[in-house]
Amino acid sequence: MTATPLHDRVALVTGAGSGIGRAMAVAFAAAGARVVACDIDAAGAERTAADIADGGGSAVAAVADVADEASVAALAETALGAYGRVDVLCNNAGIMDTMALPADIPVELWERVLRVNLTGTFLVTHAVLPHMLRQGGGSIVNTASEAGIRGGAAGAAYTASKHGVVGLTRSVAWAYAKDGIRCNAILPGPTMTNIAANAVFDAAGAARLGPVLALGERMAEPERMADAALFLASDAASFVNGAILPVDGGWSAA
Numbered sequence: 001m002t003a004t005p006l007h008d009r010v011a012l013v014t015g016a017g018s019g020i021g022r023a024m025a026v027a028f029a030a031a032g033a034r035v036v037a038c039d040i041d042a043a044g045a046e047r048t049a050a051d052i053a054d055g056g057g058s059a060v061a062a063v064a065d066v067a068d069e070a071s072v073a074a075l076a077e078t079a080l081g082a083y084g085r086v087d088v089l090c091n092n093a094g095i096m097d098t099m100a101l102p103a104d105i106p107v108e109l110w111e112r113v114l115r116v117n118l119t120g121t122f123l124v125t126h127a128v129l130p131h132m133l134r135q136g137g138g139s140i141v142n143t144a145s146e147a148g149i150r151g152g153a154a155g156a157a158y159t160a161s162k163h164g165v166v167g168l169t170r171s172v173a174w175a176y177a178k179d180g181i182r183c184n185a186i187l188p189g190p191t192m193t194n195i196a197a198n199a200v201f202d203a204a205g206a207a208r209l210g211p212v213l214a215l216g217e218r219m220a221e222p223e224r225m226a227d228a229a230l231f232l233a234s235d236a237a238s239f240v241n242g243a244i245l246p247v248d249g250g251w252s253a254a
Contacts, residue, residue, distance in 0.1 A: 002207040004032030005234035010083040012036040012075075014066055014124060015093035017044020019193030020143060023222035024090050024229050025049075029057035029229055033088065036079040040093070066093045066120030069113075076127040085135055088233045089128050091121040092143040097155035101203045102217075110157045117161035122168060129172075129181070136179030141235045142169050143225070144185040146248050166244055173242030182241040184232040189248025191220045218249045 011028040017039030023244030026035045029052040037059050038054070039045040045061040052059035060082045064075035079086050094117045097109060121142055132138030147154035148162035165185060172183035228247045231237055246252040 005193050005230070005236060006088065007032035008034070008133035009083050010034050010036070010079065011088035011233070012038065012079050012086050012089065012124075012128065013090040013092060014038045014064070014120075015143075016048050017041045020188065020191060020222045020225045021090070022048050023094040023226035024092060025059065026052060026055075027223065027226040027230050028058055028088065028090075029055070029059055031234070034083050035059040036062050036075075036082060036086075037040070038064050038075055038093075041067050049116070055167065061151065066091075066124055067115045069123055069217075072120075072123045072127050075124070076131070079128075080131065086128050086131055087135075087138050089124065089132075089140045090143070090229060090233070091124055091140065093120055094161075097156040097157040099206045100157070101204065102156040104204065105156050109152065113157035114164070117158070118164040118168070121165055125168070125172060125183075129176070132181050133176075134243050138182075139237075140169075140172060140181065140183040141229045141232045142183070142185040143229075144169065144187050144244065146187050146189045146246065146251055148185075148187055149244070149252060150245070154233065169244065170242050177241055182232075182237070184237070184240060184243040186225060186228045186253070187244060187246040187248060189220065189246070189251040191222055191225060193222060218251075220247070220249060 011033040012247045013025045016025040016037035025035050029035045037045050037048040042063045049059040054224040062078045065071045093173050097113050142165050144165040145162040148166040169183050169185040
């Protein structure tokens with residue numbers, strides 16, 4: 001991989017205000033990309049964009065709720081208005097559930113988690129794909145989860161949503177391979193982010209999931225997830241399409 005593998009490309013990163021999304025935005029900028037740092041939290045998005053600019057990179061902040069179609073349409077227009085194209089899309093925005101088991105999860109929580117994690121990934125992809133098709137290619141990297149290949153790594157809603165992201169990733173990869181568009185996903189294991197900072201976990205679910213969660217006791221820094229996303233976004237992965245890549249320190253091998 002070259003020192004600036006995303007030189008002069010435009011990368012749109014959702015959930016870029018903190019955690020894995022912020023690490024992706026910073027890493028992509030360091031690799032030469034012009035970055036649209038999107039988050040539902042305006043202050044977080046602006047901090048990320050400012051830090052990139054302070055480091056000599058190019059970035060604009062954007063505020064959007066990925067669960068809202070109109071907000072996503074405005075996001076796509078913001079990215080195109082700023083840089084004229086989108087070469088890399090990282091669908092990273094997501095929320096956690098409460099670790100509740102299927103019989104115990106409130107329907108409204110189920111619908112909210114699915115709406116943000118799965119439908120949100122679809123909506124942003126749906127908004128960006130026509131532009132990638134017109135420009136003749138692009139790379140999409142989705143943030144799924146270890147829960148996307150297991151039944152016992154999170155609650156029912158989060159698990160279902162991330163399995164859905166895995167399926168959507170493969171569907172997009174298959175559908176647009178001949179159009180020069182690649183779509184891959186990373187599966188983070190335990191990572192030091194604030195995704196669960198305000199969550200109140202269901203006691204029964206957390207106890208039931210405990211033995212599986214204990215397998216992933218090693219915690220990764222968000223930058224390790226960004227490293228994998230950068231590889232998948234770059235030409236070094238030009239023949240990698242539809243890959244579901246665990247980035248979990250070996251948790252999925254257990």
